[in-house]
């Protein structure tokens with residue numbers, strides 16, 4: 402038997418409970434994992450509070466991240482004892498996810514952990530940190546180096562934002578952190594490496610299609626009006642990496658920044674990135690993310706705390722990352 406969070410929907414009635422399941426309840430996949438850690442990302446918050454559109458199979462073990470040790474493998478490329486992470490591939494949405502002490506997954510979903518990363522630190526990075534690195538790679542691939550000018554990071558005190566600020570600062574970028582919590586999280590964001598912290602209200606109000614240009618690049622996790630303002634303030638040949646919708650899924654922008662300033666809007670979707678790209682991102686995280694800063698942005702909870710954390714993350718109350726120790 403093992404402990405798990407289970408989301409159910411019976412006659413349209415949603416429930417989220419901590420339960421005990423039998424090992425035989427797990428799906429028939431080739432890799433069995435002793436899960437050590439999962440996390441609570443924004444998407445997990447949506448799933449665990451029963452918002453529509455995330456979970457597509459019921460009942461569901463949520464958790465879009467897991468890290469742990471392979472307990473049994475029917476695949477020649479993986480052995481018992483290997484330390485692995487799974488991020489995305491629809492776990493916690495379509496396939497049972499990480500908020501449990503046991504998981505069975507497809508071998509194609511596994512990422513080997515770089516030697517320097519423990520299962521705890523890999524979970525602390527999780528989908529949020531891995532996505533932040535995919536955004537950094539987009540900026541680099543669009544030739545936005547530290548010499549090109551400041552980078553703005555939105556939702557900076559959240560998971561993706563915190564890792565993005567820390568990594569960009571370590572790489573030598575001048576980082577402006579945009580947050581709705583300047584008073585309470587301003588010092589935290591500066592400690593992560595932000596050169597400047599601005600209030601997210603700066604990206605609201607009337608939108609000028611071409612505003613005065615400030616940013617060589619951006620990592621945006623909020624979408625909507627804020628993203629439109631940032632695009633209109635991006636320098637010629639700048640790049641905006643967009644990965645989130647914490648403010649909204651709309652984009653009230655115009656084509657002018659694209660056709661008059663050659664601005665690039667680079668979309669990032671971490672869920673189905675191929676293994677090579679994932680391994681590159683994880684390798685870069687092991688080199689370019691200071692573990693002391695990762696510890697500064699990470700809190701640890703147990704399975705019993707997950708419902709509360711899920712509600713808090715949707716209200717924008719969580720700082721940085723939350724790791725779930727599934728054995729606690």
Ligand SMILES: NC(=O)c1ccc[n+]([C@@H]2O[C@H](COP(=O)([O-])OP(=O)(O)OC[C@H]3O[C@@H](n4cnc5c(N)ncnc54)[C@H](OP(=O)(O)O)[C@@H]3O)[C@@H](O)[C@H]2O)c1
Nearest residue numbers: 443532556557558559560561580581645646647648670671
């Ligand atoms: N495309 C992908 O592959 C991918 C991968 C991971 C995450 N995401 C998306 O990226 C976003 C962030 O994920 P996360 O895990 O970092 O979430 P998170 O930890 O909750 O961070 C989101 C941050 O956005 C800001 N925010 C929240 N509500 C807002 C609002 N109404 N208006 C403006 N800002 C708001 C808050 O930052 P401040 O308090 O600092 O303002 C909050 O901490 C989510 O939309 C998530 O679904 C996408």
